[in-house]
Amino acid sequence: MAKYKVIYDRQNCIGAVQYVAVMPEFWTLDKDGKANLKGSKKNGGTWELDLDETLLQKMKDAAASCPVNVIHVEETKKNF
Numbered sequence: 468m469a470k471y472k473v474i475y476d477r478q479n480c481i482g483a484v485q486y487v488a489v490m491p492e493f494w495t496l497d498k499d500g501k502a503n504l505k506g507s508k509k510n511g512g513t514w515e516l517d518l519d520e521t522l523l524q525k526m527k528d529a530a531a532s533c534p535v536n537v538i539h540v541e542e543t544k545k546n547f
């Protein structure tokens with residue numbers, strides 16, 4: 468199974484997390500109005516979370532719905 472990584476640029480999040488209600492397994496809204504990515508780890512200026520294929524489409528949907536393009540999903544390991 469291929470592996471993926473979510474890279475979230477939280478400092479540029481502008482809030483208004485429409486997808487939190489439909490994706491509570493990933494996202495919560497913090498007191499500062501920005502989204503938090505559950506289980507992610509800080510890496511420099513971004514937050515990162517490993518992901519497998521079973522959750523890939525949901526995260527891609529969240530990334531596509533972000534108006535400021537701060538959620539990125541990249542493949543980290545191919546299945547051979």
Ligand code: SF4
Nearest residue numbers: 480481482484502533
């Ligand atoms: S859609 Fe983008 S800007 Fe809006 S809360 Fe989610 S990450 Fe932040």
